[in-house]
Amino acid sequence: MTVPRGEVFGFLGPNGAGKTTSVKLLLGLLKPTSGEAWLLGRPIGDLHTRRKIGYLPELFRYQGWLSAREVLALHCELAPLPRSSWKDEITSALETVGLTDRAGDRVSTFSKGMQQRLGLAAALLGEPELVFLDEPTSALDPVGRHDVREIIRGLASRGTAVFLNSHLLSEVEQVCDRVAVVDNGRVIASGTMDELLSGTAVKVRVTGLDGAGKGKLAAFGNIDDEGDHLTFTNLKPDRVPELVSTIVGLGGKVFEVSPRHQTLEDRFLQLLEEEEK
Amino acid sequence: MPPTLVIARLTVQETSRRRLILALIILTLIVVGFSAWGFHKITTVTNSAGNTLPPEQVALITSQLLIVVTFMYSGVLALSAAVVAGPLISSEVESGLLLSMLARPVRRSEVVIGKWLGLAVLVALYAAGSALFELAAVDWATGYLPPHPVQLVLYVGAEGLVLLSLGLVLSTRLSGITGGVIALVAWLMGWIGGVVGDVGAGLQNQAVENVGVISHLILPTDLLWRGAIYAMEPDAFLATLRAAGTVARANPFAAVDPPPLPFLGWVAVWFGLMLALSIWSFRTREI
Numbered sequence: 001m002t003v004p005r006g007e008v009f010g011f012l013g014p015n016g017a018g019k020t021t022s023v024k025l026l027l028g029l030l031k032p033t034s035g036e037a038w039l040l041g042r043p044i045g046d047l048h049t050r051r052k053i054g055y056l057p058e059l060f061r062y063q064g065w066l067s068a069r070e071v072l073a074l075h076c077e078l079a080p081l082p083r084s085s086w087k088d089e090i091t092s093a094l095e096t097v098g099l100t101d102r103a104g105d106r107v108s109t110f111s112k113g114m115q116q117r118l119g120l121a122a123a124l125l126g127e128p129e130l131v132f133l134d135e136p137t138s139a140l141d142p143v144g145r146h147d148v149r150e151i152i153r154g155l156a157s158r159g160t161a162v163f164l165n166s167h168l169l170s171e172v173e174q175v176c177d178r179v180a181v182v183d184n185g186r187v188i189a190s191g192t193m194d195e196l197l198s199g200t201a202v203k204v205r206v207t208g209l210d211g212a213g214k215g216k217l218a219a220f221g222n223i224d225d226e227g228d229h230l231t232f233t234n235l236k237p238d239r240v241p242e243l244v245s246t247i248v249g250l251g252g253k254v255f256e257v258s259p260r261h262q263t264l265e266d267r268f269l270q271l272l273e274e275e276e277k
Numbered sequence: 278m279p280p281t282l283v284i285a286r287l288t289v290q291e292t293s294r295r296r297l298i299l300a301l302i303i304l305t306l307i308v309v310g311f312s313a314w315g316f317h318k319i320t321t322v323t324n325s326a327g328n329t330l331p332p333e334q335v336a337l338i339t340s341q342l343l344i345v346v347t348f349m350y351s352g353v354l355a356l357s358a359a360v361v362a363g364p365l366i367s368s369e370v371e372s373g374l375l376l377s378m379l380a381r382p383v384r385r386s387e388v389v390i391g392k393w394l395g396l397a398v399l400v401a402l403y404a405a406g407s408a409l410f411e412l413a414a415v416d417w418a419t420g421y422l423p424p425h426p427v428q429l430v431l432y433v434g435a436e437g438l439v440l441l442s443l444g445l446v447l448s449t450r451l452s453g454i455t456g457g458v459i460a461l462v463a464w465l466m467g468w469i470g471g472v473v474g475d476v477g478a479g480l481q482n483q484a485v486e487n488v489g490v491i492s493h494l495i496l497p498t499d500l501l502w503r504g505a506i507y508a509m510e511p512d513a514f515l516a517t518l519r520a521a522g523t524v525a526r527a528n529p530f531a532a533v534d535p536p537p538l539p540f541l542g543w544v545a546v547w548f549g550l551m552l553a554l555s556i557w558s559f560r561t562r563e564i
Binding site: 024027029030047048050051053055056057059060061062063065066074075077078079080119122123132 | 372374564
C-alpha cells in the first residue's frame with residue numbers, strides 16, 4: 001500500500017480495527033512485531049523524517065499551563081524550525097485554525113474543540129510533507145468540520161500527503177482521493193472512491209411479501225430488510241426491471257423504486273458484513 | 278536548544294506556573310521565621326541558677342536542634358521529589374500529552390533525561406536556598422554555624438535526587454499516585470533499615486549491621502542523611518560520640534563518621550543505573 005505525495009488517504013475501520021495503532025507504528029511511537037514500512041523514503045522510526053511530519057493524535061492534549069502561542073513555539077522548537085521563522089509559522093497556523101484571538105490564552109481555558117484546533121495548528125507547523133490526522137473532527141462543530149475539510153484540501157493542493165483516520169465516512173468521502181478499510185489489523189479493501197463505490201443501492205417500498213418471498217430475492221444481492229422497505233445494497237441499475245417483475249411474480253405490490261449511488265457508508269458496512277461471513 | 282534542555286526547561290516552567298515553587302518558597306520562609314525565633318530563644322533561656330546558657334552549651338543545643346530542623350527539610354525535599362517525580366512521565370502518557378511531542382524528532386531518552394534534569398535543578402535550588410536561609414537565620418539568632426555547610430547542602434540535595442530518580446523510574450511504568458507512594462515508603466524503609474543497621478553496630482552484631490549496609494546500597498538516602506548530620510556536628514560533640522564507643526552509633530540523629538568514599542562512588546553509579554533503567558523502561562513501553 002502506497003500513499004503518494006499530494007494525496008488525501010482515508011483509513012477506515014470499526015472501533016478496535018487497528019487504525020490508531022497503525023498510525024502510531026508509522027510514526028515510530030510503537031514498535032512493529034513484524035513487517036516494514038517507509039515514510040518519505042526512509043524506514044519508520046527514522047528521527048530525521050519526523051522533521052517533515054505533522055501529527056494530530058486522536059487523544060489530543062496540550063500543556064494547559066501554556067498559552068496557545070507557547071504550545072506552538074514549543075513544537076517549533078522540537079520540530080526543529082529556524083527561530084526566525086517561528087513568528088510567521090505560529091501566526092499562520094493560528095489563523096488557519098481560527099485561534100488568532102485566543103493566541104495568548106492558557107490552553108486550560110480552551111474547549112475540547114479549541115484544543116483540537118490547536119492540535120491541528122501544531123500539525124501544520126513547518127509545512128510538513130506528510131500529515132497524520134487521527135479523527136481530526138471528533139470534537140468539532142459543523143463549522144469546524146467544514147474548516148478542517150478546507151485545510152485538508154489546502155494541504156493536498158500544495159503537495160502534502162494527508163493520512164486521515166476518521167469514523168465520519170461522509171467526510172472521508174468528501175475529501176479523500178483513496179481509502180483503505182481495515183478490520184482486525186488487516187486491510188480488507190482499498191482503492192479510489194470510484195473503484196470502491198462502483199455499485200448502486202436500490203430501495204424498494206413493497207407490501208405482500210412474507211419471509212420466504214423475501215428470501216427468494218437473495219439472488220439480487222445483500223438485502224437490508226426494514227419491513228416494507230427493502231434496500232439492495234449492491235445492485236446494478238440494469239437489473240431493476242428484473243427485480244420489480246420478480247417481486248410482482250411473488251405476489252408483492254411495489255409502491256416505489258428508488259435507485260441511488262452507493263455511499264461510502266453502504267460500502268463500508270457491506271465490506272464488514274462480508275468479512276464477518 | 279537540544280530537546281533534552283527544552284524538556285528540562287519545560288519541567289521547570291511547569292512547576293513554576295503551577296505555583297509549586299512559590300508554595301515552597303513561602304513555606305520555607307515561614308519555617309525559617311519560626312525557627313529563627315526558636316533558636317533566638319535558646320540564647321535567652323536561663324538555667325536553674327537563673328543564668329543564661331554559656332556559648333558552648335548554646336552551640337551544642339543549636340547543633341542538635343538544627344539536625345532535627347534539617348531532618349524536616351530533607352523530608353520536605355524527599356516528599357516533594359517523590360510526589361512530583363511519581364507522575365512525571367506516566368501522567369503525560371495517560372493523558373496523551375507526550376504523543377504529539379514524541380512524534381517530533383525527539384528520543385525517549387531525551388524526554389527522560391530532560392525531565393530528570395529539570396527536576397534536579399529544582400531539587401538543587403531548594404536544597405541550596407533553604408539551607409542558605411536557615412543557616413543565615415541560625416547564625417543571626419545564635420551565632421552558630423555548622424562546621425561543613427557546603428557538604429550539608431550536597432548531602433541533603435543528593436538525598437532529594439535519589440528520591441527523584443526512584444520516582445522517575447517508577448513513573449515510566451506505574452501511575453503517578455502508585456509511584457509516589459512507593460517512593461515514599463521506600464524512603465521510610467531505607468531510614469528504618471539504617472536505624473536497624475545502627476542497632477547492629479551498637480550491639481556489634483554483624484548480621485543486623487548488614488541490614489543497614491544492604492538498605493544503604495539499595496536506596497542510599499539514609500547514608501546521605503548521615504552525611505548531612507556529620508556535616509552539622511561540632512567537633513566537641515563528635516569527640517563525645519567517639520568517646521562513647523559503639524553505643525553512640527545506635528542513634529538515627531547522630532553520625533560518628535562521614536559516608537565512606539567508596540559508598541559515594543556507589544551513589545554516583547546508582548544514579549547512572551536508575552537513569553539507564555528509566556530510559557530502558559520508557560523505551561520499551563507502549564504509548
